[in-house]
Amino acid sequence: MSVDALLVQFLNGLAGASTLFLLAVGLSLIFGVTRIVNFAHGSFYMLGIYIAYSLTARIGGSVLGFWGSVVLAALAVGLLGVIVECLLLRRIYRAPELFQLLATFALVLIARDAALAIWGPEDLLGPRAPGLKGAVEILGRQFPQYDLALIFIGPAVLGALWWMLTRTRFGVLIRAATEDREMVGALGVNQAWLFTAVFGLGTLLAGLGGALQGPREPANLGLDLMGIGDAFVVVVVGGMGSIPGAFLAALIIAEIKALCIAIGTVHVFGFDFSFSKLTLVVEFLVMAVVLIWKPLGLLGKPSAASRNSSAVEAPLAPPDKAAKIFGYAVLVLLLLLPVVGQMFPYAVVLMIDILVAVLFAASLHFIMGPGGMHSFGHAAYFGLGAYGAGLLMKQFSMPMEAALGLGPLLAAAGALLFGWFCVRLSGVYLAMLTLAFAQIVWSIAFQWDEVTGGSNGIIGLWPAEWLNQKAAYYYLTLALTVGGVLFLWRVLLAPFGYALRAGRDSPLRADAIGINVFNYQWMAFVLAGTVCGVAGSLFAFSKGTIAPDVIHVGRSIDGLVMVLLGGVQTLAGPVVGAALFTWLQDAVAREFQYWRAALGVAILLLVMVFPLGVAGSVKRLLRRREVAA
Amino acid sequence: MLKLKDIHAYYGQAHILADVSLEVNAGEVVVLLGRNGAGKSTTMKSIIGLVKPAKGEVTFQGARIEQMAPYKIARLGLGYVPEERRIFTELTVLENLEVGRQAPRAGVPTWDWDKIARLFPNLGEMPQRPGGRMSGGEQQMLTIARTLMGNPACILLDEPSEGVAPVIVDQMAAAILELKSQGVAILLSEQNLHFAAEVADRAYIIEKGRIRFSGTMAELEADAEAQQQYLAV
Numbered sequence: 108m109s110v111d112a113l114l115v116q117f118l119n120g121l122a123g124a125s126t127l128f129l130l131a132v133g134l135s136l137i138f139g140v141t142r143i144v145n146f147a148h149g150s151f152y153m154l155g156i157y158i159a160y161s162l163t164a165r166i167g168g169s170v171l172g173f174w175g176s177v178v179l180a181a182l183a184v185g186l187l188g189v190i191v192e193c194l195l196l197r198r199i200y201r202a203p204e205l206f207q208l209l210a211t212f213a214l215v216l217i218a219r220d221a222a223l224a225i226w227g228p229e230d231l232l233g234p235r236a237p238g239l240k241g242a243v244e245i246l247g248r249q250f251p252q253y254d255l256a257l258i259f260i261g262p263a264v265l266g267a268l269w270w271m272l273t274r275t276r277f278g279v280l281i282r283a284a285t286e287d288r289e290m291v292g293a294l295g296v297n298q299a300w301l302f303t304a305v306f307g308l309g310t311l312l313a314g315l316g317g318a319l320q321g322p323r324e325p326a327n328l329g330l331d332l333m334g335i336g337d338a339f340v341v342v343v344v345g346g347m348g349s350i351p352g353a354f355l356a357a358l359i360i361a362e363i364k365a366l367c368i369a370i371g372t373v374h375v376f377g378f379d380f381s382f383s384k385l386t387l388v389v390e391f392l393v394m395a396v397v398l399i400w401k402p403l404g405l406l407g408k409p410s411a412a413s414r415n416s417s418a419v420e421a422p423l424a425p426p427d428k429a430a431k432i433f434g435y436a437v438l439v440l441l442l443l444l445p446v447v448g449q450m451f452p453y454a455v456v457l458m459i460d461i462l463v464a465v466l467f468a469a470s471l472h473f474i475m476g477p478g479g480m481h482s483f484g485h486a487a488y489f490g491l492g493a494y495g496a497g498l499l500m501k502q503f504s505m506p507m508e509a510a511l512g513l514g515p516l517l518a519a520a521g522a523l524l525f526g527w528f529c530v531r532l533s534g535v536y537l538a539m540l541t542l543a544f545a546q547i548v549w550s551i552a553f554q555w556d557e558v559t560g561g562s563n564g565i566i567g568l569w570p571a572e573w574l575n576q577k578a579a580y581y582y583l584t585l586a587l588t589v590g591g592v593l594f595l596w597r598v599l600l601a602p603f604g605y606a607l608r609a610g611r612d613s614p615l616r617a618d619a620i621g622i623n624v625f626n627y628q629w630m631a632f633v634l635a636g637t638v639c640g641v642a643g644s645l646f647a648f649s650k651g652t653i654a655p656d657v658i659h660v661g662r663s664i665d666g667l668v669m670v671l672l673g674g675v676q677t678l679a680g681p682v683v684g685a686a687l688f689t690w691l692q693d694a695v696a697r698e699f700q701y702w703r704a705a706l707g708v709a710i711l712l713l714v715m716v717f718p719l720g721v722a723g724s725v726k727r728l729l730r731r732r733e734v735a736a
Numbered sequence: 737m738l739k740l741k742d743i744h745a746y747y748g749q750a751h752i753l754a755d756v757s758l759e760v761n762a763g764e765v766v767v768l769l770g771r772n773g774a775g776k777s778t779t780m781k782s783i784i785g786l787v788k789p790a791k792g793e794v795t796f797q798g799a800r801i802e803q804m805a806p807y808k809i810a811r812l813g814l815g816y817v818p819e820e821r822r823i824f825t826e827l828t829v830l831e832n833l834e835v836g837r838q839a840p841r842a843g844v845p846t847w848d849w850d851k852i853a854r855l856f857p858n859l860g861e862m863p864q865r866p867g868g869r870m871s872g873g874e875q876q877m878l879t880i881a882r883t884l885m886g887n888p889a890c891i892l893l894d895e896p897s898e899g900v901a902p903v904i905v906d907q908m909a910a911a912i913l914e915l916k917s918q919g920v921a922i923l924l925s926e927q928n929l930h931f932a933a934e935v936a937d938r939a940y941i942i943e944k945g946r947i948r949f950s951g952t953m954a955e956l957e958a959d960a961e962a963q964q965q966y967l968a969v
Contacts, residue, residue: 276834279827279831279834279835280835282824282826282827282831283824283827283831283832283835285826286824286825286826286827287822287824289786289806290818290822290824291835292805292806292807292810293784293785293786293806293807293810293816293818294807294810294816294835294836294882294883294886295807295810295811295836295838295886296807296835297805297807298807408826
């Protein structure tokens, strides 16, 4: 590789670093002060690129018009952020962290459909910047002028933020609130105003990042999740709340990416290894390495323990008699479904989907609720189970029954490996590391064409003869799901579950009375991963086809939504949530083009009305009635 | 100036304060004495609004404040100095003071950097020192100075003598008397009777969340039984 090629890639990396930094810095700022993990940050970025597209189409012909559009788009997104903060977030600052996450995720859905309604489904490439359309020659190679400008814009924004944070009262208050917002309030500062301003500034920066990206990348509806993924990685690698950290992380990730492209394919020990293929996953590899080495990111500081601690979770109650009777009744109905359902064959198909979702959600709840480990990458184990079964059948020509039985072992192996790293961390960092592992699994499935079939996936995964009838497969799914869920519940109500919950509520004290918290959490991770793998294997044979999207981050998020929707503090929560979510998605998606927005609005309402989740709120209602009686 | 009437406070199910009533008059230094866990800090927090009292009234300069947000209470001129100090470790001394700064208030002393540096000469020598790189005593001075920048008419001072060197304790006592001489009312919580006797005009003793004794400092010093029953360890 020549020096000039390397230099050009280095400059490419610098331009990429600016983009990443602008995308991520607002998220870090917002988290630092408000402790809100704003899942909608990528959506604000996406809206920035769309709004800038519309503005430049009208006034972007001149230099002034173009840069004016960029600034206006950023301001518009910032204003939108202020509105969202005042109308929504302000009501949920005291809610549990996961609920805030769910609410911001609802915003993602709404923003996505709003963009679809306004700008349509096609990719829209904005005009190039007037005056910067050409390229400059660097060591005989062409380098776009606009990218050269970006290289300077990133550090300029960093400098401006730095000046604001250290030289203005507003900046000093932001830094103080990042450390101890309650104390800032006790000193006479109106936190509500401070939070609104910070949220507005953070979203403005996301909008600016999007608007500046316009000439380089077409506006499209996938930018929200892609954006939030990248932003999270940068923020976590840099250390949450640290602005120089975000810049450093953006620089490292972008340069390593550029380096991978520069190296290209190399020949090692007779194998061709393509480094450029790594670009899809390199940021997640960097994140995994950084988090294992520095659990708080490069420049992260341990945050003061959250002082507005939400109420301590009540112990899990074993189901009482009424609940058991209700459970048996549901089971009888489920057993009768294929008989009754002959008139509606679709009911059985939908029910299989629901049962698979229930098992998926219950296994996630196992580590998230009682385990206290918030996994953002649970789809990894679902996908490993599905691919495990698929590969055993296709590559090793196993019979379907054996593939179904052994497929989940791949998920177990994955959970054993990933869990060992993940349980060392906690909170958002743990969540991000689980996400990183899921993305790595996804990219392997996506790129290893010879084995996994790449983006086409594996086709022709049909159940054995005796399971060919939908009703037969339904009974198999029902048996495995009910068995799996009951098994997880049994474990949670056994001493293993007590130890797990003790480790969640007070790791130090649990350690001090002789519970090896690490081992318990690790084993819980493996158990959950294995059960999730069963769901994945069932899924593979129910569809006949699997593709990398079974591991996609969207599925992990679906799982989170199911658990939170049902209520994380109850055993029945994930079951109710998964059934409700799958049914809603199915029912609304077929009837209504903007089902995502509808789902988002429904989630927002649920968050406002049922802060404990559906099952949790029903339970509390019943208990209240009992007390009143 | 400040008046608590029948305050009840809970942490979850635990009843921390029961029927707490006390009063601080203008220009007065009042001490709230009690052992660890008696409810001193919770009393302070229910005044500034960090703990919302379940029942009872808190009045400050004629205004009812028990349901107000902490920042509103602070803006009325009621300053709070937390026991754990809670200074901003990443911020310099000057920046810490900036966070506490409020507009001047009529009828009460106004504070600026020069005046702070005179009250706490140690701080005056380290304007650019980050809060995290200061000794415990210096941090204690900083947390008081930060609250003074809000130009309070009354200060809640939660255990300023805890965990600092004896020479610093003496400086704290001098500072409290200086503040009193400028007309700032102070509600002080303490375990240290000798320290309290140096600075306070009146005393309350709290035990298991209830006020058990109320009187002048002289009365308390004469009451060996109350001292033995509620304060001896």
